[in-house]
Amino acid sequence: MTESPLWPLVVYFFAVIALVLIILGLSSLVGPRSTMQRATIEPFESGVVGIGSSQIPISVEFYLIAMFFVIFDLETVYIFAWAVAFFELGLFGYLAISVFILILVVALIYEWKSGALDWGVKKRVGLRE
Amino acid sequence: MSGLQLQALLPIITLSSLILIQMMFIAFARNLRLTVSISVIALLLTALSFFPMVDHLPISATPLIQLDGFALFYSGLVLLGALMVTFLSYDYLRDQGERQDEFFMLLLLSCLGALILVSSNHFASFILGLELLGVSLYTMMSYPTRGLFTLEAALKYLILSGVSSAFILFGAALIYAIEGKLGFTELAGMNHTSAASGQFILLMGSTMIFAGIMFKLSLAPFHLWTPDVYDGAPAPVTAFLATVSKGAIFALALRLFTTTGLIDLDPLLRGLSFVAMVSILAGNLLALLQDNVKRILAYSSIAHMGYLAVAFVVAGKAGGQIMAMEAASYFLFAYFLTTLLAFSVVTIMSIADHEVDTTNLGDYEGLFWRRPALAAVFTATLLSLAGIPLTAGFIGKFYIFSIGVAAEAWLLMAFVVIGSGIGIFYYLRIIFAMTKAPRTDVKIEIPTASGWVAVVLTVSLVLFGVYPSPIIDLIGELMISFG
């Protein structure tokens, strides 16, 4: 392995910092000073005036979907790992991943039936009155 | 994979498939009685599925799972605890809200995690078991819709438990970096092989794992979460946390430290002695200041984990391993019976209450006049916790004491004696509170399932306190096939 010299990296690092300092310094020296005006604190200074707060309450369903996404997204990691080694694993691997997917399917059916996937009004299957 | 190995996985397969079946029943025909029946059947079938392999021990099925007598004994304890908690939770949850079925599924999942944990022989199965146990437990804690305390306890436990899992994982990564192996048996005899810098990383890694496990067992410098979580969690879940969760983690720790030889690291052994002493002292002294039964039980469990840590220290001394394991196993058995019984009394007291559990010492005043049977049961528990003769707790403590003497750990023994002395004081305080004049005349209903749990546990508590030899023989027989 050939040892590549380190100094270009160091020069580059300092060059970047110097460039940033120069740009910031010049613009504050040369640029126009703006005083606090009526529209200064607006999000878009010369654009459309915003209405209301951006902190609107988000529906709980989004969180639920996000959680399902996190869980089911990760299962692909395992399935992908199995797919990569498909031929080496052979029949045993196939059976193992089938069990794995079966469990996922059962979980999905459960989620569906218990109304977690419904948007808006939950069906709430099988609740005692 | 051979038939024998498949047989060794049978308990795990049985329990998992029954959980799936239960899940489908919950999805299509939600019925609390049915769900609970499936839970009970699942636990019994799992217990039965251990029997075909009794003659073939030890079996290692895949590098992850090692089934030996040790694992068998602790699996039995886990299943017993889970069964009792199932009955208690049924009474506790029955009249609250509508969606209680999933709780029992989570209970089974948690139990599955504990089963994996006690037979785990590899860091991968260790972590999987630990998290399966933990994640289900947080959800169970926050399950009842009464009050905010449960949520708060669950959140606290989630955060601290996540941190401690991270510690264990990082420690495992450091050990893997030096040794290149993750299986416990393969790691045996490490820390003699590598260079000085490797030694340092190994010690770091072991210390981090050690700290993580100390946290989960709520041993002294890491015990601060215990009273809050015990107090906030619903009583049956606290029972599960105190027995099944801690018992499984203790079994795993014992296996991890003895098979890998981590226990031979001198700094760790010294740290362990220190932790044992501080736990015994802190648990017993802080319990004196409490007026809340659940908190007293929490501090008492810290002290009991301290006594168990004594067995750990003895296991690290030359020739003490099998002896220490036998003592620890009996002690844990007694602790299981006693703690389950204590929390079943708290559960029965709390069922009528819909906001928080009935835990103030004042609420227990006059219990002897209101419900003599319940008070008698609670008295038996407290005497067993204090280690008074004729109870299982006495035999357990005596066992610990005798191995301590045999290993000549005099300083530790002094702490055990002092701790037990202080302990009697606060246990008696609860008993005296129960004999006072009652404040109310409200009748305490004793539900059938919980009542039977209390009866069975009381009988075994006294029976194994008077006549402990069957269990001692069983433990002795099972521990032979360790490793």
Place this chain on the structure above:
Amino acid sequence: MTEAVMVPMEHGLALAAILFSIGLIGVMVRRNIILILMSIEVMLNACGLAFIVAGARWGAADGQIMFMIILTIAAAEVSVGLGLLLQVHRRLRTIDIDSASRLQG
């Protein structure tokens, strides 16, 4: 394995240790529960990094498998954490951890 592995293992472990410490400090200092959960995620991922580094040293897949397991665990922990958080928010209207301190140790 070719000899193109240029980063020594100790450096990788040191980076993982730094990340782990940042996460730990985050858990201890932050008061917002979401940020605490994020810090736990940082800690768990630091463990994952340590496993990857260690696995690269031995040229074995063990480290990467452990990383996958860690990813799964982190997802499960955080999902449950978010669920609890939603419940807390619904009842308290805040996610500041100090307001959830009715239990005093």
